[in-house]
Amino acid sequence: MTKKYDKEFKMQTVRLIQEEGKSVAQVAREMGLHENTIYRWMAEFKQDGSQAFPGSGQLKPEDKAVRDLQKRIRDLEEENDILKKGHALLRQRPALIYSFIYDHRFECRIAKLCETLEVSRSGYYKWTKRKESKREKRRKKLERRIRRIFLDSRRLYGSPKIHKVLQKQGTKVSEKTVARIMKELGLVSRTVKKYKATTNSKHNFTVFDNELNQQFQVLAPNKxxxxxxxxxxxxxxxxxxxxxxxxxxxxxxxxxxxxxxxxxxxxxxxxxxxxxxxxxxxxxxxxxxxxxxxxxxxxxxxxxxxxxxxxxxxxxxxxxxxxxxxxxxxxxxxxxxxxxxxxxxxxxxxxxxxxxxxxxxxxxxxxxxxxxxxxxxxxxxxx
Missing domain, CATH: 3.30.420.10 (Ribonuclease H-like superfamily/Ribonuclease H)
Incomplete structure (x- = not known):
């Protein structure tokens, strides 16, 4: 049987933790609740404050209408978020859509993902159990290499340098592909663009002529x-x-x-x-x-x-x-x-x-x- 708790109960539980300094584990143990349940309440309270838990407790008919409207709004916001993230995949092969669903399965409900992206849940679950193709294995191997090079560069390299490193390692791939994979993996160079000169040239010392004259290509070391x-x-x-x-x-x-x-x-x-x-x-x-x-x-x-x-x-x-x-x-x-x-x-x-x-x-x-x-x-x- 599913247990239900009203708004007041949930808020008191959250405040017990916040104001009394009790741990979630202790409160869960004392109340006979699952720790994840309390963590979920705390997250909702932190996000919405006094407006948290709108569907908790006994509702009047007019309250039910509000609750249904709020649920519909959340559904629309979720669908909009899915469409924004998956827009580029909507016209692609189902396998790519399934991959997108798999990558975002912890952010959105699988049922909602499948519904919004117009694929069947049965097809998605069947896809999760199939064996990887050679192409998919190559793709995952390339992703691992790109991620390793990126991290090894201290998260500084962009796609041009990672592409060159892959070439030196014998991996044939275009720079555009590397850039696309980095974008999909969220690998962004963390460099910051700032610079300022320091030296002071206002003095009375004699100076040398410009013998270098911007000849920056040199044929040997120590020249x-x-x-x-x-x-x-x-x-x-x-x-x-x-x-x-x-x-x-x-x-x-x-x-x-x-x-x-x-x-x-x-x-x-x-x-x-x-x-x-x-x-x-x-x-x-x-x-x-x-x-x-x-x-x-x-x-x-x-x-x-x-x-x-x-x-x-x-x-x-x-x-x-x-x-x-x-x-x-x-x-x-x-x-x-x-x-x-x-x-x-x-x-x-x-x-x-x-x-x-x-x-x-x-x-x-x-x-x-x-x-x-x-x-x-x-x-x-x-x-």
């Missing part, structure tokens, strides 16, 4: 380096990041972080790049006109390392586009996605991002969808 500074917000204040990129592999060969944007910040980043890359000679070093890079100490270090200086033209953001692009990427993929309480926390996350993810796992379209470390190794193997 051309570009460098720049960006900022990282934390609850403790700004943290500044100076980075050095090898234009051949797009690898960040050196970087340093500090709470002050001084010449020591950029000197340390350059020193690390020079040492970590094996003290290469004859490098063309390009930067913007910031005072840190134009300082006497920095120029002396370039001379010590046998590097030739180059600087962007005044007001031309494209002359140093590659390293600025990296700083834009790290902001979109890390800095603006997290809130750092301390500078130390930011340092740890940025270090891990650059050394492990950016250099080691993130593919780049400009180098044939390889990672910087891979592209550098390919050159070494070919030499």
């Amino acid at each position: 051309t380096w570009v460098t720049d500074i960006t900022y990282v917000p934390t609850d403790e204040g700004w943290l500044y990041l100076a980075s050095v990129m090898d234009l051949y592999s797009r690898k960040i060969v050196g970087f340093h972080m500090d709470e002050r944007m001084t010449k020591d910040l950029v000197l340390k980043a350059l020193e690390r790049a020079y040492m970590q890359q094996g003290k290469p000679q004859g490098i063309l070093h390009h930067s913007d006109r910031g005072s840190q890079y134009a300082s006497h100490d920095y120029k002396a270090r370039l001379k010590e390392y046998s590097m030739k200086g180059s600087m962007s033209r005044k007001g031309n953001c494209y002359d140093n586009a590659c390293i600025e692009s990296f700083h834009s990427v790290i902001k979109k993929e890390l800095i603006y996605l997290e809130k750092f309480k301390t500078r130390e926390q930011a340092r740890k996350r940025i270090f891990e991002y650059i050394t492990c993810f950016y250099n080691g796992k993130r593919i780049h379209s400009s180098i044939g969808y390889h990672t910087p470390n891979q592209y550098e190794r390919l050159y070494r193997f070919a030499s």
